[in-house]
Amino acid sequence: MSAEVYRLVDSHVHLDEIGDVERAIHEAKQVGVVALIAVGQDYGSNLKVLELSEKHKAFVYPALGLHPWSLGEMSSAQIDLNLRLVEENIERTVAIGEIGLDYHKKVKAAAGKERQKEVFKAMLELARREDKPVSVHSRYAWKDCFDLVKEAGVRKAVFHWYTGFSGVLREIIAEGYFISATPAGEYHDEHKRAIKETPLENLLLETDSPVTYGRETRYESRPADIIRALEAVAQLKGLGRGVVAEQTTGNAVRLFGLAAQVKTT
Ligand SMILES: [Zn+2]
Secondary structure (H helix, E strand, C coil), X not given: CCCCCCCEEEEEECHHHCCCHHHHHHHHHHCCEEEEXXXXXXXXXXXXXXXXXXXXXXXXXXXXXXXXXXXXHCCXXXXXXXXXXXXXXXXXXXXXXXXXXXXXXHHHHHCCHHHHHHHHHHHHHHHHHHCCCEEEECCCCHHHHHHHHHHCCCCCEEECCCCCCHHHHHHHHHCCCEEXXXXXXXXXXXXXXXXXXXXXXXXXXXXXXXXXXXXXXCEECCHHHHHHHHHHHHHHHCCCHHHHHHHHHHHHHHHHCCCCCCCCC
């Protein structure tokens, strides 16, 4: 009586923040996950992501970055050190992320807009030079994020867990960039709208684990919860889960260049 298992890619996970990684990976594989993109957010997190990807080769693919939330506590020297770490390990990564801007007032109080932009631009310049995709955090900064990515000449980008304006979303789609759908697609109005407005060709799935989801019932997510994102997209678009799985997995494989490792058929 087992439900059909689809091949899925979790395109944005904070694997270094999950306590029992082995169990999380085992459970993810059981629901059909064939690859996950582990994003880093600061120096220590980037090192852990590299370590985890070594240990779980051909399943955990590393993305190194610098999250705007981490900036407040960092000196310029620490920011430079992190940038060098990303540069030195660029061959091993499938993307640069998590990077971006966050204009929530608490985040801006810790690291102002200009400082955030300066760091984001440095990361985007590296992505352009190395032709790497970027995994972008854009909360309340959707337009600036899109403009900077485009102006930097970065060809491949995913605006993860997108909840922003429809106008910016149209620009993202026109540029051939992606957004990713999380399990919040079950209940969050802005995210639901964004998923509905995005063609399947521009959509990825992700969990952003171990983030907490839910309205009435709250739960700490794991990559296995990717099936909730799959189900949400299928519901919102009135499509079968198989169709959504095949297209979004194909999108992720092409975007992150996983084709050599991940069989999609
Ligand atoms: Zn994230």
